[in-house]
Amino acid sequence: MKFKKFITSRGPLLATLVTLLYGILVFAIYFFGYHAMPTNVDKLPITIVNQDTHSKTIARQLKKNLPFDTINETKNLSQAKTDLDQRTTYLIIDIPRDFAKKASQNRSAQLHFYINDSNQSTVTAAMKSTAQSVAASLNKKISTQKAVIQIAAPKLKTLKRNLLKQEQQAQLEIAQAKQQIATSPAAMQPKLTAQLKQKVAGQKLATRKKAQQQEKQIIAQAKAQAKPTKEAVSEQLHRQHKLPTGINYAMAPFFAILALYLGTMMASLTLYGTYAKFAKEIGRFKSFINLEITYILVAAFSTLITSFITMKFVNVPTTNFMNLWLVHFLLVCASFNFTGIFYFLLGQIGAVINVIITMLQIVAGAGMMPVVTMNPFFKAIHYIIPLYYGILGDYTNFYGGPSITTAVLGLAAIYIITLLISLIIVTIMKKQPMLKFEEIS
Known part of the structure; x- marks a missing residue:
């Protein structure tokens, strides 16, 4: 009888719903997103x-x-x-x-x-x-x-x-x-x-x-x-711009940016918990300022190390290191604020939305196929996502191409816009929707 009560509680039902939602939604995103290749x-x-x-x-x-x-x-x-x-x-x-x-x-x-x-x-x-x-x-x-x-x-x-x-x-x-x-x-x-x-x-x-x-x-x-x-x-x-032999080199810009973004998304959830904790003690605006400073410090330190390691793996010329680090630094800063929007709005449940948006970005980020071949939906959203500009910049940083100016300006714009949106949400929402998982189970 205890098992029946356990299995019929809100936790297992919610787990079933999430599993179904992701199983269908993620498949649909990739199935229709990559339908454009090779037909386009x-x-x-x-x-x-x-x-x-x-x-x-x-x-x-x-x-x-x-x-x-x-x-x-x-x-x-x-x-x-x-x-x-x-x-x-x-x-x-x-x-x-x-x-x-x-x-x-x-x-x-x-x-x-x-x-x-x-x-x-x-x-x-x-x-x-x-x-x-x-x-x-x-x-x-x-x-x-x-x-x-x-x-x-x-x-x-x-x-x-x-x-x-x-x-x-x-x-x-x-x-x-x-x-x-x-x-x-x-x-x-x-x-x-x-x-x-x-x-x-x-x-x-x-x-x-x-x-x-x-x-x-x-x-x-x-x-x-x-x-x-x-x-x-x-x-x-x-x-x-001849590449070394191996699909790993061809996919390296996509892998490098996706890895940074996924790490940032998880770190953003952790930092949101810290923000919510200190918002009660020092006020939400001071806590928000501290959060943004932390974003910058974490981004600067972590990308110095990850960019150096990535550079050694892919054999990127040392002269490209600063450009590589700049793109990665701006990507992490922009991604912190980009993913943070949904945590400010929904609390920890924002992670569900962030995962779905990440799936969309994997297609629209142009790591697997160029924008010109994409379906109209993905072609429309690629302008507003961090992954696209990060991957664009890394193709040039790794193997050569046009200036990284477009990538840098795109990431900087996303960073500023998402920061302002987050500030507006913090101003409006006086109390954070922190979830207590034992209460929803």
Whole structure:
């Protein structure tokens, strides 16, 4: 009977509800959040750089056949590389000078591909796959064309020689006919001349049609017999900000920021308990000021150590340490206040909300896939979450990329805004909703 009373009390019922809620909600977040990959890979912008004036047709065919919504075209490879570094384009297909000339000769033409390894692993994998596919497709097409030309060339040469003989024979017959007309009565000559012209025009048209049909037949037969010759197009993959081998390196920025955020979320709950305790003794505003100072001190000290250790694991250049520490320091400060909002509002039960928001951030933080490929909901919320700016900054700090200014300003803005929101809540709520777990069980 005691077990029945225990199992039917509020604690087990609440545990069942939380288990169900998380089991369904977390699955739904990830299932719908990552549905965008790989179906939304076509949203990634790429660039075609055509440096060969004779390869306009190839560039046009590439643009038509590639499965991307945004394909930029330029002749400036240097600018395209800058865009790749800034992550405003994700793949460069470079058609070098003399590409068409080499492809038409018995020489291998090289197509250059540029990717930026300082991106999500899903992006780099998709771009490598695209590069291989494009090179293979062009190679098959051009080498097959060469084979067709090699097979058809002798027959086309013979056809051309026969046409020349027919034209010479026709010219001889026309000359003889003109001589006969000249010996005819003057009154009949205009009519005979007109008939001759009509006959000659008809013969030329018939000869031309027959020649075109024979040419088509020769080419069709050559295509049926043709097999790709030796490699006509080879690919040269250039990796900007090349990463060490291993998925752990590709995921390192995501892991580093997520680890800091999770630690901060748990520490925030502990510090909230300290705040609530001292709010009764020294007043909530003094306790809040002490809490914010503690946030800064804990963030500064902890991130000095974690940033140094992370730097050694990932082999980040020592010169990047201050930038790495700055991003991590601002992330922890912003995360303390970001997660603290729900503790001020709901007490310890705010941890439930924080866990759900963390799940949302894992998708919207762009650690697994870029923002441009996300579903509208996650694309909308990524601006207001700490994880996004932290991961953005760490990709640059670890492997290179654009300035960390965007990441720093984003984290600083979140820190200031959440601090003000927390202050407003402290001002309004005179008593903290601290839970006594024995009372809700």
